[in-house]
Every structure is written in structure tokens, then in C-alpha cells.
Amino acid sequence: xxxxxxxxxxxxxxxxxxxxxxxxxxxxxxxxxxxxxxxxxxxxxxxxxxxxxxxxxxxxxxxxxxxxxxxxxxxxxxxxxxxxxxxxxxxxxxxxxxxxxxxxxxxxxxxxxxxxxxxxxxxxxxxxxxxxxxxxxxxxxxxxxxxxxxxxxxxxxxxxxxxxxxxxxxxxxxxxxxxxxxxxxxxxxxxxxxxxxxxxxxxxxxxxxxxxxxxxxxxxxxxxxxxxxxxxxxxxxxxxxxxxxxxxxxxxxxxxxxxxxxxxxxxxxxxxxxxxxxxxxxxxxxxxxxxxxxxxxxxxxxxxxxxxxxxxxxxxxxxxxxxxxxxxxxxxxxxxxxxxxxxxxxxxxxxxxxxxxxxxxxxxxxxxxxxxxxxxxxxxxxxxxxxxxxxxxxxxxxxxxxxxxxxxxxxxxxxxxxxxxxxxxxxxxxxxx
Amino acid sequence: xxxxxxxxxxxxxxxxxxxxxxxxxxxxxxxxxxxxxxxxxxxxxxxxxxxxxxxxxxxxxxxxxxxxxxxxxxxxxxxxxxxxxxxxxxxxxxxxxxxxxxxxxxxxxxxxxxxxxxxxxxxxxxxxxxxxxxxxxxxxxxxxxxxxxxxxxxxxxxxxxxxxxxxxxxxxxxxxxxxxxxxxxxxxxxxxxxxxxxxxxxxxxxxxxxxxxxxxxxxxxxxxxxxxxxxxxxxxxxxxxxxxxxxxxxxxxxxxxxxxxxxxxxxxxxxxxxxxxxxxxxxxxxxxxxxxxxxxxxxxxxx
Ligand SMILES: [Zn+2]
Ligand SMILES: [Zn+2]
Numbered sequence: 085x086x087x088x089x090x091x092x093x094x095x096x097x098x099x100x101x102x103x104x105x106x107x108x109x110x111x112x113x114x115x116x117x118x119x120x121x122x123x124x125x126x127x128x129x130x131x132x133x134x135x136x137x138x139x140x141x142x143x144x145x146x147x148x149x150x151x152x153x154x155x156x157x158x159x160x161x162x163x164x165x166x167x168x169x170x171x172x173x174x175x176x177x178x179x180x181x182x183x184x185x186x187x188x189x190x191x192x193x194x195x196x197x198x199x200x201x202x203x204x205x206x207x208x209x210x211x212x213x214x215x216x217x218x219x220x221x222x223x224x225x226x227x228x229x230x231x232x233x234x235x236x237x238x239x240x241x242x243x244x245x246x247x248x249x250x251x252x253x254x255x256x257x258x259x260x261x262x263x264x265x266x267x268x269x270x271x272x273x274x275x276x277x278x279x280x281x282x283x284x285x286x287x288x289x290x291x292x293x294x295x296x297x298x299x300x301x302x303x304x305x306x307x308x309x310x311x312x313x314x315x316x317x318x319x320x321x322x323x324x325x326x327x328x329x330x331x332x333x334x335x336x337x338x339x340x341x342x343x344x345x346x347x348x349x350x351x352x353x354x355x356x357x358x359x360x361x362x363x364x365x366x367x368x369x370x371x372x373x374x375x376x377x378x379x380x381x382x383x384x385x386x387x388x389x390x391x392x393x394x395x396x397x398x399x400x401x402x403x404x405x406x407x408x409x410x411x412x413x414x415x416x417x418x419x420x421x422x423x424x425x426x427x428x429x430x431x432x433x434x435x436x437x438x439x440x441x442x443x444x445x446x447x448x449x450x451x452x453x454x455x456x457x458x459x460x461x462x463x464x465x466x467x468x469x470x471x472x473x474x475x476x477x478x479x480x481x482x483x484x485x486x487x488x489x490x491x492x493x494x495x496x497x498x499x500x501x502x503x504x505x506x507x508x509x510x511x512x513x514x515x516x517x
Numbered sequence: 518x519x520x521x522x523x524x525x526x527x528x529x530x531x532x533x534x535x536x537x538x539x540x541x542x543x544x545x546x547x548x549x550x551x552x553x554x555x556x557x558x559x560x561x562x563x564x565x566x567x568x569x570x571x572x573x574x575x576x577x578x579x580x581x582x583x584x585x586x587x588x589x590x591x592x593x594x595x596x597x598x599x600x601x602x603x604x605x606x607x608x609x610x611x612x613x614x615x616x617x618x619x620x621x622x623x624x625x626x627x628x629x630x631x632x633x634x635x636x637x638x639x640x641x642x643x644x645x646x647x648x649x650x651x652x653x654x655x656x657x658x659x660x661x662x663x664x665x666x667x668x669x670x671x672x673x674x675x676x677x678x679x680x681x682x683x684x685x686x687x688x689x690x691x692x693x694x695x696x697x698x699x700x701x702x703x704x705x706x707x708x709x710x711x712x713x714x715x716x717x718x719x720x721x722x723x724x725x726x727x728x729x730x731x732x733x734x735x736x737x738x739x740x741x742x743x744x745x746x747x748x749x750x751x752x753x754x755x756x757x758x759x760x761x762x763x764x765x766x767x768x769x770x771x772x773x774x775x776x777x778x779x780x781x782x783x784x785x786x787x788x789x790x791x792x793x794x795x796x797x798x799x800x801x802x803x804x805x806x807x808x809x810x811x812x813x814x815x816x817x818x819x820x
Contacts, residue, residue, distance in 0.1 A: 281714040285526075287626035287648030287683060290709075357627030358634075401605050401635075403625035405646065 088112050089508045090125045091467060094133030098140055099438035100445075100458035109138055111465035114507035119459050131510070133469050136502055137433070140441040140459050141173025141466025144414065145448055146238070146263075146317055146341060146389035149175075149206070152193065153182025158394035158486045160194065163414075164202035165484035166392070168512035170414035171440075171501030173204050173466035174456055175392075176448065179211040180239040186211035188226035195231040203511040204504075205456075205464070207233045207448075209263065212251045218242050224254050233448050236263035238317055239364075241299055243269055245306065252312035261313040261339070261447060264303055266324065267364065271295035276405055278366040282351045288404065291366050293321040300324040304331045307338055315447055316340035318391050320365040322375030329384035339447045341389040342376050344413060344420035349373075349491060359400045359407040360491045363393070380439065381430055387443035390417050394487030412485045416478055418470060419497030426472070427498055433472060440468075469503040476500050520817055521639045523629050524649035525690040533655070533691060535820075536812045540659050543583070543808035554811075555585035557818050560617040564590040565608070566643070568624045572779060572803070573643050573652075577620050580810035586617070586818070604628065605635055612636050618817045621645075639817050647681045647744065653778055654687035656809040658695075660801050661734055664774050668695035672770070674728045675699060676759060677738030677786055678707045681745065684778045685738060689715045702728035703759060704750055707740070725759055732769040736776045737761050737787050752785060761787045766796060774798045 089111045096107040096119060108123040109116070144167065150158035158166075160177075167175045177194065179185030185194060191208050198206035210227035214220045216237040224235055235255060241264060242248045248264075255262045272295040277283050279290025300316055304327055307314035319325060319340040331338040345363065350373045354361040361367060379385035393410025400407050421439070425431045431439075445457025456464040480493040504512040525533070543554075562581040566574050574590065581588045591611070604623075611619060619640050621629050626646030633640050644650040661668060673692055679685045679701050692699050693716035701712055702722045713721050722728040729735055740755065750758070766773060775787075775796045783789045792799060 279709075279711075281711040284680070284709050284711040285686070285715055287646050287686060357630045398603065401603065403604060403623070403628045403631055405625040405627075 087508060088125050088128035089505065090123060090128040090130045091133050091138055091469070092130055094136050094138030094469060096138045096459065097434055097437045098459040099434055100140070100442035101460055103459065104434055109459055109467060111467070111505070111508040115465045116459050116461055116463045118461060131503065136469050136471055139437045139468045139470065140457055141464070141504070141506065142171045142418070142440040142468045143174040143444040143457055144172045144390050144392070144417070145176040145234070145387070145444045147175045147177050147392040147414065148180065148394065148410070149177040150394055151181060151197065152190070156486070157396040157399070160197050160206060161201040162484060162486045163392070163394070164198070164204045164206060165512070166412070166414045167204045168504045168506070169484050169501065170416070171418050171468040171470055171504055172414060173468060173504060173506045174207065175204060176207045176209050176233060178209050178236060178238040180216060184211050184216050185209070185227070186214050186216065186222035188223060188230040191227045191230035191232050204506050205466070207231065209234045209236050209238070211235065212237045212242055212262065213247060216240050218244055218247060221247070221250055221254065224251070225258060228258050228260060233450070234261045234263050234315070236265065236317065238263065238265045241265050241267045241269060245302060248303065249306050249310060252306055252310035252314065256310055256312040259449065261315045261449070263315045263317050264299065265317050266296045266299035266303065268295045268298045271298065275366070276362060277354070278351050278368050280351055280369050282354070286356055293323065293368065293372060296321045296365055297323040297327070300327050304328070304336065304338060307331065307336050308334065313337045313339070318343050318346065318365055318389070319376060319379070319385060320346045320368050321372050325375050325379035325384050329379070329382070332384070339386040341387050341447070342380060342385045343389060343391045344417045344424070345411060345491065347373060347377050347380070347424050348420045357404040359402065359404055360411060360489055362404060362407060362409055363391070363411050364409040377424065377430060380425065386447055388417065388421055388439045389444065390414050394485050395489050396487055400489045411489050411491060412483070412487055413490070414485070415483055416490065416492045416497070419476070419478065419500045420492065422472060422499040423497055465505070465508040467505040468501060469505070470499065470501045472499040474499060520820070521633050522641045522651055522813055522817065523633060524642060525651045525654050525687045526649065530694045533658070533694065536655055536809070536816055537659050537662065539812040539815065540805070540808040543811045544805070553583050556815060557581070557584035557586040560586040560818050561615070562586045562588045562814065563611055563614070563616040563619045564588060565611060565619055566590070566592045566622040567628070568622050568644070570622055570644065573622060576806035577643060577810050580807050580814055583807065584811055584814055586814070589614070589616070604632065608632050608636055612638050618814065641813060641817060644683055646683065648683050649687045650683040651687050652810055652813055653684050654691045655813065656802060656805040657688055657736070657776060657778070658691055659805045659809050660776065660798050661774070663801065663805070664798065665733060665772070668692060668697050671697040671733040672731055673697050673699050673734040673736060674702060674732040675736045675738065676702045676725060676728060676761065678740045678745070679703045679712055679738065680707045680709055681741040682738045686715065688736065689719055693718050700728045700732070704755070725765060726768060729765045729769045732773055734774055734776060735761060735765070735769060738778070739780065739782060739786060756785055760785065761791050763788065763790050766791055766794070776802060778802065
């Protein structure tokens with residue numbers, strides 16, 4: 085028997101197919117079957133979405149699920165539930181686990197564990213180099229065969245330009261993107277926050293914007309040399325945004341993502357020495373934040389990604405200089421993005437949906453029966469239903485994540501996820517809906 | 518409940534004046550003995566020094582005893598607060614002893630601010646990383662006032678490793694609140710341009726002769742080699758360009774005083790000739806440590 089779900093009367097926004105109108109969406113057997121007015125589907129379970137936005141399932145191509153190895157901070161199961169609560173139906177997890185995902189064995193482990201325990205689709209990202217140590221290429225072909233959709237040494241940059249070149253050449257043939265955490269370690273060495281008047285005043289070591297810029301510049305030249313698809317993770321500086329835009333004008337297959345926190349917060353909003361504001365790249369000054377937002381408006385920035393980085397309480401409860409970098413972000417992403425980008429009038433709701441759906445899908449390049457990021461027949465039956473206006477307050481105590489390192493605790497947002505549907509199954513509903 | 522003293526930046530001028538005025542009452546006034554007052558009898562001052570500083574720790578201990586308070590010192594070197602025994606754990610243990618105040622020195626900037634968020638015990642910052650050293654700035658101000666009678670309108674040259682100096686930051690905040698003009702001088706690698714934005718009335722100077730010209734106060738700083746990952750310049754070259762010598766003193770205001778928070782490296786940042794001269798206030802600074810810290814402890818325990 086075919087399982088059917090009919091979502092009725094929502095405002096359907098699917099940027100990839102140019103739809104923005106009140107319509108019904110039918111999911112059959114885990115895939116999108118039809119989008120149209122007054123669809124009839126005898127025997128279908130129905131969901132009334134009147135007054136809500138019905139979008140393709142949101143995709144986050146940059147999360148840390150911490151499994152294997154750091155399951156006290158997060159697991160594939162808990163991270164996927166946090167994703168669902170944030171409206172995400174697909175996440176790509178970075179390889180900086182223990183062991184590092186640098187082999188088909190670890191990739192297969194994550195895929196299998198996710199198949200059994202995750203409530204959303206989980207796609208592993210393989211390491212670029214063995215142990216993410218930056219020296220020797222990882223088993224890239226085998227990882228891709230086992231299900232990896234991209235490679236990255238995220239958390240660490242590939243400092244050796246020759247190794248990066250070889251990685252790009254390999255990735256080009258495999259048709260996967262190379263995702264770089266852009267940071268020149270010699271320039272950032274020991275830094276804890278953006279290098280600026282505040283870092284000097286607080287006596288904290290600075291990470292200059294140039295640490296990101298020089299790595300982006302180098303890699304863009306290597307992308308030109310190799311023809312690889314190259315993706316800048318968590319872009320945060322005005323020069324990096326400008327250089328990515330330049331590379332695109334040269335016709336290079338270069339993309340980048342911005343995180344919600346890098347567009348919502350600048351150094352001036354950091355509570356001094358509060359580890360919930362410590363991340364890499366660091367929160368930047370207002371001119372950089374504006375440049376990243378402007379990049380989103382202009383299209384230089386391709387998509388949003390959370391860089392969800394859970395750290396267990398004890399690890400973050402330390403002196404600022406000692407505690408690890410990173411914050412969680414899956415459950416606040418939509419609220420933050422609506423506030424900064426849509427309610428402020430910077431971009432349309434349509435464009436926002438694209439930043440969470442068709443655009444990240446384009447960056448990774450899912451094809452065939454993996455196609456996602458649009459409400460087109462045959463695509464994965466993933467739907468995110470959200471309210472663009474209703475006020476709610478984020479209380480991290482109710483988070484599905486195992487960790488609570490967030491600067492957004494207690495913040496009130498306007499608009500957020502209501503129902504998350506993965507392969508035609510409702511995996512999360514907002515309390516009270 | 519008592520009030521923490523985490524830095525000079527958060528204090529207003531009136532509060533600083535009150536501490537500096539009160540410190541006068543505790544100065545020895547020429548006699549061999551400090552007045553012993555017993556305003557804080559029965560109170561417990563915990564000195565938690567996670568970074569070595571015999572001078573500052575002794576000074577706080579003597580100050581506490583003169584006030585009649587009991588003291589307990591823990592001198593966990595940074596390394597002993599290893600994984601497993603976090604700063605919060607250590608301090609929670611101490612807090613359970615119900616101290617009246619915790620005086621804390623730590624190698625991480627913001628460590629006392631971090632604790633102040635987690636503990637209800639008031640905390641006095643005795644130096645945090647490369648951030649602030651508020652009692653040093655207060656005793657420096659007391660020393661300047663003793664000799665020059667005012668802070669307003671003075672030209673103060675602070676010279677050396679500014680970037681890593683908590684003494685420099687606290688002094689800049691304090692002097693600026695009192696309308697002094699501050700010239701910061703050092704090699705460019707140790708004097709980031711953003712320092713000019715620390716407070717109103719701050720200017721940067723990379724040439725020592727220009728920095729000391731007409732200065733009323735010259736404050737020398739140590740190069741904190743332990744915090745520097747690559748030496749800014751060779752030692753001999755450093756002294757040549759940024760070491761204080763008699764020729765510099767002669768460029769300054771005729772009544773100039775020379776200060777140094779210690780520990781001092783003769784021949785590296787200051788010549789012996791200057792360090793031992795009549796202009797040198799270095800011993801006065803040490804001496805003012807106790808009365809100023811008595812005033813600071815009283816502020817926390819009684820005011
Ligand atoms: Zn990263
Ligand atoms: Zn990351």
C-alpha cells in the first residue's frame with residue numbers, strides 16, 4: 085500500500101520551480117508526487133497548512149554531530165532531532181569526529197548509524213586528509229563510494245597548498261565540492277576573537293580578518309588551476325566575500341556559505357569573556373557583518389549553514405582563552421535568518437527559502453534519486469512548514485541538542501518552524517500545533 | 518554582600534577617588550609602622566593565585582592582616598588546574614569555605630569575570646592575563662598624587678610591551694578618567710594601532726624620544742617574553758630603541774617621575790642610572806601597594 089501525505093492550503097514557496105502560491109503538496113511513498121491547487125488524494129493523511137509557508141525541506145550542509153567519539157556533546161540521534169526541530173530535513177556532517185571520518189569504514193558507520201537512529205537525512209562529509217592532519221590525502225574515492233558528498237578538514241584548514249591542489253584535482257574527477265575552513269594558522273595563531281579594538285581592550289589575542297582572506301585568495305587560485313568545485317565554509321570577512329564574487333565573475337565554480345550567527349552578531353554584541361560568543365571564524369566587526377549580509381543580498385553568498393558545533397557544558401565552562409570554539413545553531417537558524425534578512429527588508433521570503441533549500445542542494449549537487457531542495461515530482465519528500473511571523477522565545481533548556489552553547493538563549497524571534505516532514509513522515513511538530 | 522573589583526574600566530572617577538583618599542589613612546606617614554586597624558576582624562580573604570606573583574600576593578596578605586582579616590592562600594600554578602579540576606571546581610571548593618572575598622590572579626584574561634558570573638563571593642582582580650591589574654593602577658595613581666599632587670593635565674608616557682601589559686590597560690583607563698593625556702610607546706609589534714581607541718586622550722608613539730618629551734610621568738614596562746611568540750627585536754636593539762636612559766629623562770618635564778611596576782630588568786628596559794635616581798618612584802610604588810590594597814579590601818568588605 086502506497087503511503088500518502090497531503091499538505092493542504094499552505095503558501096507553497098519553491099524557488100527552484102518558481103512556485104509561490106497557495107497550493108497543496110502531495111507526498112507519495114517518500115517522494116514529492118504533485119504540487120497544485122485542490123489536489124485530490126483518496127486515502128491520504130492530510131495536514132492543514134493554512135496560514136503557513138510550505139517549503140522544500142531545509143538543508144544544512146555544515147553541522148557537527150560529534151559521533152563517533154564525542155557523544156557526550158552530541159550524537160547522530162540527538163543532532164538529527166535538533167535539526168528536525170529547526171526545520172532541517174537534510175544535514176551534512178563534518179568529519180572532525182574521533183576517529184576522523186577519513187575512510188570508507190567511518191563513512192559507512194555514520195551512514196548506517198544515521199539510517200537507524202536519525203530522524204532526518206544525514207550525509208557525511210569526508211576528510212580531505214588523513215586524520216585531517218593536512219599532509220596526506222584521505223581515502224577520498226572510497227568515502228564517496230560509501231556515501232560522502234563532499235570533502236573538508238573543517239575545524240582545520242589545509243595549510244599545504246600542494247596537498248590542497250591534489251585534493252581539488254581528486255574532487256574534480258569525483259564531482260564533489262571541496263569545502264575549506266579558511267584560516268591561515270600562522271596569522272590566527274592563538275587568537276580567541278576578532279582582532280579589533282575590543283580584543284585589544286579585553287586583552288584577548290586577536291584573529292585578524294586577513295587570516296581568512298589570505299586562505300580564500302590562495303584557494304581561489306588553486307580552484308582556477310584545478311577546475312574543482314570549491315566552497316568556502318562560514319565566510320565572515322568583507323574581502324573574502326569580494327574575492328568569491330570575483331572568482332564567480334571569472335566563471336569559476338566557487339561557492340560559499342554564511343552562518344546565521346555571523347550575520348546576526350558582531351564583536352560589539354559579545355558579552356565579554358562569555359564562551360557562548362567564541363567561535364571560528366570569530367564574530368567580526370560591523371563592516372564585515374554588513375559585507376556578508378550584502379553578499380547574501382547580491383548573491384555572492386550562496387547559502388546559509390549553521391556550523392552547529394555542540395560542546396558539552398564542562399568544556400564550555402572555562403576561561404574564554406581555554407574553552408573550545410563553536411556554538412549550536414540548528415534550532416535558531418530560521419528565526420535568526422528571518423530577523424536579520426527578511427523582517428529587516430533585506431531579502432524576500434522567497435530568497436530566504438532558496439538559501440535554505442535549492443541553493444545548498446546546488447552547492448553539494450545531489451542528483452537522481454538523491455535529488456532534494458525543491459518540491460518537484462520525484463524529489464525526496466521533505467517539507468519544512470514554517471510560520472513567518474509568530475513570536476517565540478528560544479529556551480535552550482528545551483533544546484534537542486545534548487549541548488547548550490548558544491548566544492541566542494532567551495532571545496525572542498518572529499517566525500519559526502512548525503512541522504518538519506522527512507520522506508513523507510512527520511518527524512517534528514511545534515508544541516501546540 | 519560586597520562588591521567585586523574586576524577592573525578599572527568599570528569604576529567611575531568618584532569611586533576611584535574614594536579608594537585613593539582612603540589609602541592615605543593607611544600610609545605610614547614617615548614612621549616605621551603602618552597603622553593596624555581592625556575594621557575587618559573575623560573576615561576571611563582568600564588569595565587565589567593561579568600565576569606566580571610573590572610581590573602582589575604578599576602585599577594583599579599584609580593588607581588583609583593589617584585590617585584584622587584572616588587569610589588563606591592557594592597558589593595553584595596554572596598547570597595544576599589541569600583537566601578534571603576546572604577553574605569552576607576549584608573556586609566552588611573555595612567558595613564553600615565561605616570567604617568574604619577572593620583575591621584572584623590568573624593567566625587568562627577575563628578569568629575573574631568568568632568566576633564573578635558563577636560565584637556570589639566578591640572577587641578582586643589581582644591581574645588577569647593581558648587584561649587588567651586594577652590595584653596596580655590605583656597604587657600608581659596614589660604614587661603620582663603623592664609626588665605631583667594631581668592627575669589632571671599630566672602627560673604620562675607608558676613605554677614598552679603595551680600589548681601584553683595589564684598594567685598599561687588599567688593605567689590608561691584610570692588616567693583617562695582623570696583627564697591625563699597618555700602616550701603609549703613601544704615597538705610596533707607590541708603596540709597595536711587599536712590601542713589608540715582604549716580611552717579618550719590616548720596617543721601612540723613609536724619613537725621614544727618623542728614620547729618622553731615634556732612628560733610628567735614616565736612609566737616603564739617589562740617585555741613579557743613569556744607571552745610573546747616571536748621576539749619583537751633583539752635584546753640589544755630593544756634597549757637601544759626603547760630602554761629608558763638619562764638622556765630621555767632630560768627631554769622630559771623638569772619634575773618628571775619614573776615608574777616601573779616590577780619586576781625590573783636593568784639594562785633591558787631601564788638603565789640602572791635612572792632606576793636608582795631621585796626621579797625613580799619604584800620603591801614608593803611598592804610601598805603604596807599595602808595601603809591601596811587595604812582600601813580596596815575595605816571597599817569590598819565594608820563599604
Ligand atoms: Zn570551520
Ligand atoms: Zn564547522
